[in-house]
Amino acid sequence: MKIKIKNKNFVSRPVLLIALMFFLKISLSATPSVALDLTTLSLEELMNIEISSVTKRTQKVKDAPGAVYVITAEDIRRSGVTTVADLFRMVPGVHVAKIDAQAYAVSVRGFNDRFANKLLVLVDGRTVYNPLFSGVFWEYLDTILEDIERVEVIRGPGGSIWGANAVNGIINIITKKASDTQGLYASAAAGTKDREILSLRYGDSIGKDGAYRVYLKAREHDEGKKINGEKDVDDWREIMGGFRLDLRPSYGESIMFQGQVQHWKGDHLEITQNLAGPAFSCHICHSSTKVYDSVYFSGQWRRENSTGNAHQIRAFVQYEKSTGSAVMDWNNTVFDVEYQRELRWKERHWWTWGAGFRFYRTDTKGIHGYRLDPEANEWVILNAFLQDELALIPDKLTFVVGTKAEYHENVGIDLQPTGRLMWKINDKNRLWAAVSRAIRTPSRGELTGNTRVAFPGSRQSPEDIVLFKAYGNEDLDFEELLAFEAGYRSQFSERLTLDMAVFYNRYDNLSAVPEPENFTLTLDPVPHFEATTQIENIMNGEVYGLEVEANASLTDWWRLKAAYTFTKLFLHPEGEQNTLFWGEDFEKAWPSHILSLRSQWDLPANLELDLWMRYVSDLQAQDIPSYFTADLRLAWRPRPNLEVSLVGQNVFDPVHPEFGKCFVLPSPVGEVERSFFFRINWSF
Secondary structure (H helix, E strand, O other): OOOOOOOHHHHHHHHHHHHHHHHHHHOOOOOOOOOOOOOOOOHHHHHOOEEOOOOOOOEEHHHOOOEEEEEEHHHHHHHOOOOHHHHHHHOOOEEEEEOOOOOEEEEEOOOOOOOOOOEEEEEOOEEOOEOOOOEOOOOOOOOOHHHEEEEEEEEOOOHHHHOOOOOOEEEEEEEOOHHHOOEEEEEEEEEOOEEEEEEEEEEEEEOOOEEEEEEEEEEEEOOOEEOOOOEOOOOEEEEEEEEEEEEOOOOOEEEEEEEEEEEEEEEEEEEEEOOOOHHHOOEEEEEEEEEEEEEEEEEEEEEEOOOOOEEEEEEEEEEEEEEOOOOEEEEEEEEEEEEEEEEEEOOOEEEEEEEEEEEEEEEEEEOOOEEEOOOEEEEEEEEEEEEEEEEEEOOOEEEEEEEEEEEEOOOEEEEOOEEEEEEEOOOOEEEEEEEEEEEEOOOHHHHHEEEEEEEOOOOOOHHHOEEEEEEOOOOOOOEEEEEEEEEEEEEEEOOEEEEEEEEEEEEEEEEEEEOOOOEEEEOOOOOEEEEEEEOEEEEEEEEEEEEEEEEEEEEOOEEEEEEEEEEEEEEEEOOOOOOEEEOHHHHHOOOOEEEEEEEEEEEOOOEEEEEEEEEEOOEHHHOEOOEEEEEEEEEEEEEOOEEEEEEEEOOOOOEEOOOOOOOOOOOOOEEEEOEEEEEEEEEO
């Protein structure tokens, strides 16, 4: 296959490095890797997977008193996806929308946007949301997908143990231990949109009780297409490398260190709306090259005895920098440390408590109509949490109660209590219910941001142009959520499981921008009106929904995995006197229905065929119609350590949009195109 490369200098270095390491390794003896374990778990084994995100203590999926979905390594392998964000399309309650070739909008249970600010995302316990916008740059969140052990997706609040921003949900990405990635692993992919994805990882043991891995990944992605059919300016390139080290110095004691360096570079076209350009045009497209660099180091020490009592200390430090944006250049430094204690007391109690400290420093430089005042800032977040898992009736009825107190230097202190009840009806059936309070901390942009946006008038009446000025508000309070949830989980047979959840969320003090009351006519630089307003806590809302997940092993060689989501949002200003300029848009920027159906066939001659179909209903506020699409994957495994696959994405639909206007950092609306790629995975 001949692939056209636009930037040969970028690709040549990682290709040569990978090739050199590849052939050097072939000349040496190597222990076969166990990372490519293709054994398919039974439905019972899937229900017994151990997770830790719901209560911060290890427990089986079927016993978790919350709405949880686990994306396994096998799910990742057979999905055929190449980005982290696309993985969550299989999860009920999660809306994933591709904005353009770079950016995604991902959220849980409503309020989706490029920077969905009510979702906490972690990688091995390290938070990855950006404090400037309280969202995630999904285009920068990357790793070797084959190194992910599982992803735990919690729908619903988790503030009682995870803190602010764990409002609507938590995504916890957990990578494999170094001992599970021994030997050499190489992967190469090339296609119509993903020009190439090259991954190389090597792992080995350290003595009897230690292991490490090092890895390198490089990729290039082609530009997308705008909704008007024209080519967009959003191609991008990336190179990253990192390591993980796991040690077991004594029985029950474990130490983990990991780190990563990343360089990302992409062309982009962002829209700024200002008083400039010919014929009083307010919408100006800025084409430039955006550069993102980051480095982080994290570590964890844990000691656990035979009864399960444990001490744990986790810490990380991260620096990231972004330049070339049409809106703002920025860099962030964050240091975080947390202590956690797990203690069993009098057979019926599992106590979990701890405390944490986080330090942020941000430096920014506003460009076109947006800036922070002051441009540099530092602040501290302190927290402490306490939780008791009480066996009301041993092995039958469990009650979890806890709270987290969090102090934010710019906003104040607040509590986030929760109560969860789990009833083990029998070995196959579970019922659970929960009531929780969660808060969201205002972002730096909401507290100190200054925005200037111009809306065009007609050519005949240029004075109809309105220059809209919106200011941050340092008196903003926490946004509040009171959530009611219930669920049923069952393994009907060895071949059928069902997981259902219903919820009702009530929001208070939501941030919104009121309509300005006064308009002033100004003649400089062109005739226009000016209006000023300020973001305030003046919106309330309610969200309710149903989430269903079903897994069926129809035969030993055919499996079906289905997920359905129904969600309704109702947002309204607080008080009859308020009219909102921005805020209520989120109400109809979320699909009422989302359906995912995955069919997996294990065919003769070591062939695999996977069909993944999805339906998403329309986004009325953004004029995005409903769409149906499908991905198709055909793989051949001639040997246990070698896999060759051909993947087609959006094969039934040549092009469709998934998300429209972004409320932060607007860009041209893009479309998702049909694409194909070929991939080889090889382990030694």
